[in-house]
Amino acid sequence: MAQRDRQVLASWEAGAAADLAIRPAAVLAALENVDVAQARQWPIGERDAALVEWRARLFGRDVTAVAHCPACSTGLEFHFVPEGGTGCRVSIEHSGTTLALAGPSTDDLIAALASADPAKALRSATLREVPESAREEALSALAAAHAAAGEIELVCVDCSHRWALTFDIGTLLWRELAATAARLMREVATLARAFGWSERTVLALGRARRDAYLALAET
Numbered sequence: 477m478a479q480r481d482r483q484v485l486a487s488w489e490a491g492a493a494a495d496l497a498i499r500p501a502a503v504l505a506a507l508e509n510v511d512v513a514q515a516r517q518w519p520i521g522e523r524d525a526a527l528v529e530w531r532a533r534l535f536g537r538d539v540t541a542v543a544h545c546p547a548c549s550t551g552l553e554f555h556f557v558p559e560g561g562t563g564c565r566v567s568i569e570h571s572g573t574t575l576a577l578a579g580p581s582t583d584d585l586i587a588a589l590a591s592a593d594p595a596k597a598l599r600s601a602t603l604r605e606v607p608e609s610a611r612e613e614a615l616s617a618l619a620a621a622h623a624a625a626g627e628i629e630l631v632c633v634d635c636s637h638r639w640a641l642t643f644d645i646g647t648l649l650w651r652e653l654a655a656t657a658a659r660l661m662r663e664v665a666t667l668a669r670a671f672g673w674s675e676r677t678v679l680a681l682g683r684a685r686r687d688a689y690l691a692l693a694e695t
């Protein structure tokens with residue numbers, strides 16, 4: 477509990493200070509206790525797979541979300557279990573050898589976004605180590621793995637319309653981190669005002685004791 481709360485606050489703080497494109501890498505670096513520069517070099521598929529695992533550790537594996545049917549606007553609550561495994565281990569057979577495809581990193585993405593033709597720049601970063609003759613196959617293998625890792629098929633309960641949602645672990649985890657960090661800081665502030673305790677002291681309290689003191693602080 478205490479450790480989880482410290483990890484939530486540290487990774488939220490790292491993410492809050494980072495630009496949007498760097499944020500998932502910054503959050504992961506704080507959680508893994510490594511340099512951001514290092515996390516920025518990890519392939520995005522690998523980065524996201526690691527974020528899925530961290531999200532399961534911090535908030536549980538199941539995700540509950542609400543979507544609205546694009547055909548009839550009916551609200552639909554749905555549950556799913558994100559899997560991060562496929563996006564980072566793609567390989568193709570080419571001229572008798574197995575080519576492992578890593579895909580672009582956060583740094584590749586940032587460089588591409590700053591270039592004149594982002595799509596082209598990202599494509600060449602992705603195919604940097606892939607022989608010319610295998611490039612087309614490599615791109616479609618990566619695209620398929622990416623879609624499989626991030627797409628959720630939904631069916632409307634009202635009108636049976638089918639559609640696919642793209643799941644982004646970076647966005648989901650960030651939303652949960654921000655909400656949880658805000659709640660933790662409110663608890664720390666309340667107990668600091670009432671009893672003069674430090675953040676460290678408050679975070680060391682288990683949930684039951686913390687809730688009991690929060691109730692006392694409000695009486």
Ligand SMILES: [Zn+2]
Pocket residue numbers: 545546547548549550632633634635636637
């Ligand atoms: Zn519908």
